Amino acid sequence: MSDTDPETPVTPADELDEDVELDQPRLRLVRDAIAADDGPAIDALLEPLHGADIADLLEQLDDQPRRELLRLWSGGIDGEILSELDETIREEILAELPADEVAEAVRELETDDVVDLIENLESETQADAILASLDDVDRVAVQQALTYPEFSAGRLMQREVVIAPSFWTVGQAIDHLRNAPDLPEQFYHVILTDPRMRPVGYVTLGKILGAPRETPLAEIEEESFRTFEVTDPESEVAYAFNQYHLISAPVVDADDRLLGVITIDDAIRILDEEAEEDILRLAGVDAEESLSNRTLGVVRRRFPWLAVNLVTAIMASIVISQFEGVITEIVALAVLMPIVASMGGNAGTQSLTVAVRALATRDLTGANVWRVIRREVMAGGINGVAFAIIMGIVGLVWFGSPMLGVVIAVAMIINLVVAGLAGVGIPVVLEKVGIDPALASGAFVTTVTDVVGFFAFLGLAALWLL
Known part of the structure; x- marks a missing residue:
């Protein structure tokens, strides 16, 4: 039943x-x-x-x-x-x-x-x-x-703030919170202010609830206290929240008077948006694009970078055209060319992705840039040698030509070393000149690896195989 x-x-x-x-x-x-x-x-x-x-x-x-x-x-x-x-x-x-x-x-x-x-x-x-x-x-x-300026702390802050004079005790703060008619639905700190409404510290709700009533609020302040000016870029705010493990932070005007507060949920949203923008821009996609966009909007946003890609592809084709005679005599080169370019492009993208993200999180700086470049170049060289051995054997077995195997092996080493160098060096240089490395690096790195890969492979073939 x-x-x-x-x-x-x-x-x-x-x-x-x-x-x-x-x-x-x-x-x-x-x-x-x-x-x-x-x-x-x-x-x-x-x-x-x-x-x-x-x-x-x-x-x-x-x-x-x-x-x-x-x-x-x-x-x-x-x-x-x-x-x-x-x-x-x-x-x-x-x-x-x-x-x-x-x-x-x-x-x-x-x-x-x-x-x-x-x-x-x-x-x-x-x-x-x-x-x-x-x-x-x-x-x-x-x-x-x-x-306030777009993408600033003033746009990010909320005006709903819980404050208390810095000379109050825990008991006075608790009584105030219980009697306040319009507290925010969610808040993490009580901000302590001086008589001129300048924030001088803050206290977590947990410490207020756990301390005796007679305890001065100034004695249980958090060490993590810091303020942001209303015009500070929201990216700087989000970085500070992540770097210093903040939960909330006051926003002040030019005279250091309290205007509002930024909370961790907003900071995390900015970090998430910036990471998403980096991923989209690395693929040549506009950061504003989403699944909800209309078809014409998608076309309009993607067309410019596809046009840039067309220009870089033409540059690679021009390099190939300089060796037309070599390719005509040794058809095997046409079969193996895409392998060299593809391996270089993938290796460059790996280095590029690591570098762009490290720049965004400020882990890659002038102090360690040369160490990172050396690491990527060495990694590219070691990977190049490993895959050169594999491709040398493939060239020998597939086409029966020992020298063809040597040519593709050497070209592979050269291209993977250059890919490691370009993958880190290009975004660092672009950031120095004020260009978003996530937006422009991909096209440059792909161009470098394609041109170098084709030139090395076909140039060595012209020298050693003809």
Whole structure:
């Protein structure tokens, strides 16, 4: 006999496991519920999901199913979902939502999240509508934050701060926290200030709760205390959070007065975005590209770097054309050329990836750059010798020519040594001249390894085989 009451309808959500993450079965059931115009089923499927999972779900749906889901779903978009959405999708969804629902969602966000939301909107009408939905205090805070430079600490900070005079005791701080009507939903430190509202230290909530009431707050300050100026680049802020294991840090103006606070979740987001940008740029992809972009937008973003790649390929072809006679007489060279170029390109990419990431994390500096270059060159040489032996044997067995094996072996050593040198040297030089190494290094390294590889292989063949 079934445990399920036969008179109780079974919703699609009942078919799922107890896990409430967005998996393929749940996504399939959501699609089916949209197709069936079944609002209650959608409610049951989405109700247990985290806001980030709902944001992922909306990003995976096409335009029309997404609009249908928003029409059928009674839960509605809240601030958490809105902040997690991809920028392109978020703007489209905001255009579909009623003004009162947008206002309610925005009021749930911290001021730094509202700033992030507005600065990425292309529609001024939507931005004005969001600002109009805020309370007066929050509106002024957001408008002021938007006057600071883009990608600065002022854009990253939130204005919701918990402060206490530096002369208070633990008991006074606890009483204040219990009676405060508008504490932030999440905070990690109580910031200590002097009479001029300049931050002089901070105390963790754990130490406040664990110390006797009569203990002065100044006696239990954290040693990690540091401040950031409102104009500091957000990349510098994120680096400091990672380097010094910060949880939160005050932001001050030019007179050292407290303006807001940056928390670790925002710093981690910046670190994640910078790492993602490096990966995309190494592949010649615009850092703003995402799966939500339209086809024409993808074409427009990728075309310039494909054009650069075409130019570098033509340069390699020009080198090859100088040895047309050699290739005509020894056809085996045409078969083996791609091997030399490919091995050099892959070795260069390995060194390049390590160097670009080390530059981003400031592990590669002027103090150790020559040591790293020597290491990469030596690694390239050792790998070159190892693969030269292999390819020398392959050339001998495959084509029956000992000298052909020697030629490809020597060319392999030369190209892998140059690949190690170029993979580190090029991004270091580009950074010195103010060019993003992640953005431009790939094209240069590929060009160097292709040109050197072809020139070494075909040049040695012309000298030793003819």
